[in-house]
Amino acid sequence: MHPALAPYVASAVAYDVDLGGAGVHRGLPSTTLTLVLPVGEPLEVGWSGLPGTRARRWSTVSGLHAHPAEIHHAGHQRGVQLALTPAAAPALLGVPSAALAGELLEVGDVAPALGDLPGRLQETPSERWLALVERALLERLSASGWGLGAVAPRAEVGHALARLTRGASVAAVATDVGFSRRHLASLVRAEVGVTPKQVQRLGRFEASRALVGRLPLAEVAGRCGFADQAHLTREWVALAGCPPTTWLREEFPFLQDIGPGPGEGLRP
Known part of the structure; x- marks a missing residue:
């Protein structure tokens, strides 16, 4: 990612993972916000134990949360996932980080200026996914006026x-x-x-x-x-x-393919 995005994007991963069959894996809590942009088919996700939150979305934005998500898949997942710092919410999405806590939202509902990003990603070759997302975020950063070093209120x-x-x-x-x-x-x-x-x-x-x-x-x-x-x-x-041993047993194929870090278990 461009250096100007360093205060806002903790990590960005393009993933293309064959999970060997349909199933459900866990989206784990973290200290960063999450933006997931699936390619090929929507991401079907909801909070564990809250079936009313489950929906198929072409993008998922979530803030901090202290409970797992359930991500339903058909056996193959492709797309881009970003871990965003709390400062990214006002700088890139135009809302306070607190407004996203415990939420599962679509990026267009949060930041209308990024509403066409999921569609543009569907039309882009996989080797250019990250470049497309980077360019869209840089444009948003410039438009928001947060590119001048204001990364935290206090x-x-x-x-x-x-x-x-x-x-x-x-x-x-x-x-x-x-x-x-x-x-x-x-x-x-x-x-x-x-x-x-x-x-x-x-x-x-x-x-x-x-x-x-x-x-x-x-x-x-x-x-x-x-x-x-x-x-x-x-x-x-x-x-x-x-328990951690159960998570390792369930997620091992996914972890092998996507590597360590924020991609571990697609974290809404």
């Missing part, structure tokens, strides 16, 4: 979010930025739509997801700030809907 809030994402305790972060815990909670919720504790949990979970399958679970727990392996497993059940 430096203290950005610093707090960064520390919480890395697993620091809410009390330590509040002391560090000089706010009471209540004031910090108000500012963080206004910025991203979830509480500081939820941001911290998401950061710890995200860190563990990068290590699960690569290290013993007890070591993952210790490295990522969980009290012990049992605590790690409880948090995985709460946030992913299953």
Whole structure:
């Protein structure tokens, strides 16, 4: 991605994955917003346990959330997925990050100027998907006037979010930025739509997801700030809907094909 997009796009992945047959895989929570642009057929996704949220969409935009999604597929998935920072919501989509928390929306409903992007992607060769998305985002950034370095409303809030994402305790972060815990909670919720504790949990979970399958679970727990392996497993059940061992068994073919990082499990 272009350097001008660095404050807003944490990662961008073009994927073309053969899953060997129809099924459902889990979209896991993370500390970034997600934009998924499927190619070939719509993405059928909804929040786990909430069948009323399930729909087929040619694009999916979601903010921070502390529960898994269910992504239904016919055995083959193609498209582009982006992990966006909270600053990307106002800069690229024209809405506060908090307005997207817990939502599953189409990009045209959020940012009408990007409404034709899913259709344009269908007509573009796969080797040019990322270039097309990059160009559309750069145009949107220029039009929004956010290309002048304004990437966060308050430096203290950005610093707090960064520390919480890395697993620091809410009390330590509040002391560090000089706010009471209540004031910090108000500012963080206004910025991203979830509480500081939820941001911290998401950061710890995200860190563990990068290590699960690569290290013993007890070591993952210790490295990522969980009290012990049992605590790690409880948090995985709460946030992913299953223990880490189950997730690895279910998602292994997908992980092999799409690689590590935000592509792990197509995260709305």
